[in-house]
Amino acid sequence: xxxxxxxxxxxxxxxxxxxxxxxxxxxxxxxxxxxxxxxxxxxxxxxxxxxxxxxxxxxxxxxxxxxxxxxxxxxxxxxxxxxxxxxxxxxxxxxxxxxxxxxxxxxxxxxxxxxxxxxxxxxxxxxxxxxxxxxxxxxxxxxxxxxxxxxxxxxxxxxxxxxxxxxxxxxxxxxxxxxxxxxxxxxxxxxxxxxxxxxxxxxxxxxxxxxxxxxxxxxxxxxxxxxxxxxxxxxxxxxxxxxxxxx
Amino acid sequence: xxxxxxxxxxxxxxxxxxxxxxxxxxxxxxxxxxxxxxxxxxxxxxxxxxxxxxxxxxxxxxxxxxxxxxxxxxxxx
Numbered sequence: 560x561x562x563x564x565x566x567x568x569x570x571x572x573x574x575x576x577x578x579x580x581x582x583x584x585x586x587x588x589x590x591x592x593x594x595x596x597x598x599x600x601x602x603x604x605x606x607x608x609x610x611x612x613x614x615x616x617x618x619x620x621x622x623x624x625x626x627x628x629x630x631x632x633x634x635x636x637x638x639x640x641x642x643x644x645x646x647x648x649x650x651x652x653x654x655x656x657x658x659x660x661x662x663x664x665x666x667x668x669x670x671x672x673x674x675x676x677x678x679x680x681x682x683x684x685x686x687x688x689x690x691x692x693x694x695x696x697x698x699x700x701x702x703x704x705x706x707x708x709x710x711x712x713x714x715x716x717x718x719x720x721x722x723x724x725x726x727x728x729x730x731x732x733x734x735x736x737x738x739x740x741x742x743x744x745x746x747x748x749x750x751x752x753x754x755x756x757x758x759x760x761x762x763x764x765x766x767x768x769x770x771x772x773x774x775x776x777x778x779x780x781x782x783x784x785x786x787x788x789x790x791x792x793x794x795x796x797x798x799x800x801x802x803x804x805x806x
Numbered sequence: 807x808x809x810x811x812x813x814x815x816x817x818x819x820x821x822x823x824x825x826x827x828x829x830x831x832x833x834x835x836x837x838x839x840x841x842x843x844x845x846x847x848x849x850x851x852x853x854x855x856x857x858x859x860x861x862x863x864x865x866x867x868x869x870x871x872x873x874x875x876x877x878x879x880x881x882x883x
Contacts, residue, residue: 688848733844 585613744800
């Protein structure tokens with residue numbers, strides 16, 4: 560059973576890892592629905608997919624609202640069919656040392672990066688159990704296992720996401736649905752571009768491959784876990800980080 | 807037009823993958839028809855779709871047999 564013609568939902572697909580993942584799934588023949596928080600972002604996704612020659616379109620989605628998630632999943636199901644491949648990628652950072660971290664910085668990162676995974680997974684799992692086939696890939700981070708200064712909120716959300724991945728994998732395994740995570744290291748995206756140069760250079764010394772990863776290098780791992788080739792892998796977190804977190 | 811009883815039994819049959827003749831009104835989903843916890847949740851969701859109703863969790867927990875499902879649907883028409 561290939562993913563050709565299956566509907567794939569990728570949250571946060573207007574740039575970075577999400578966009579690269581949307582294209583990778585499109586290349587494999589999936590109908591790709593990418594989401595963004597703004598109309599212009601959604602239009603860019605539609606346009607980008609069309610330019611690459613892939614099926615699908617962009618939708619506006621606010622992952623911090625269950626109503627938004629429910630209505631978008633309903634709209635996708637009516638237009639294309641139930642999403643059987645879900646990539647929970649949308650995420651934000653609000654870095655601060657714990658001593659200075661405000662409650663809203665904590666809450667918004669947990670809500671956008673972790674609770675969103677609950678919302679989107681819950682809204683889409685019914686379609687997968689009905690189809691007796693499904694793939695969920697949650698985008699974690701190397702920070703979930705290594706920690707990082709100034710990212711107690713982000714690390715907590717990503718570590719939580721990995722636990723969620725294993726629990727959900729057990730719950731739905733009997734329906735031939737796999738749930739996995741990919742934990743990127745430092746990837747050349749807008750998110751890491753925001754890092755100060757000093758921290759950037761220091762990071763490179765910790766990466767055996769001595770460079771940042773490209774979004775496509777994460778997308779390849781996600782696409783593999785979404786493919787039929789990964790049918791016996793579930794509850795796993797695949798580390799894609801240039802060797803910086805070997806265990 | 808099928809009766810409520812027939813529609814409930816059809817859903818039970820499809821959802822749990824058991825033959826019609828194995829299903830009686832007294833059948834317990836878990837004890838007699840081999841449903842696991844995920845099956846029972848899916849069954850309730852299928853009933854909700856078929857009868858266009860929402861079954862609250864506390865009510866859903868009480869639906870453990872075919873007859874209880876029929877009774878619920880009849881009393882919430």
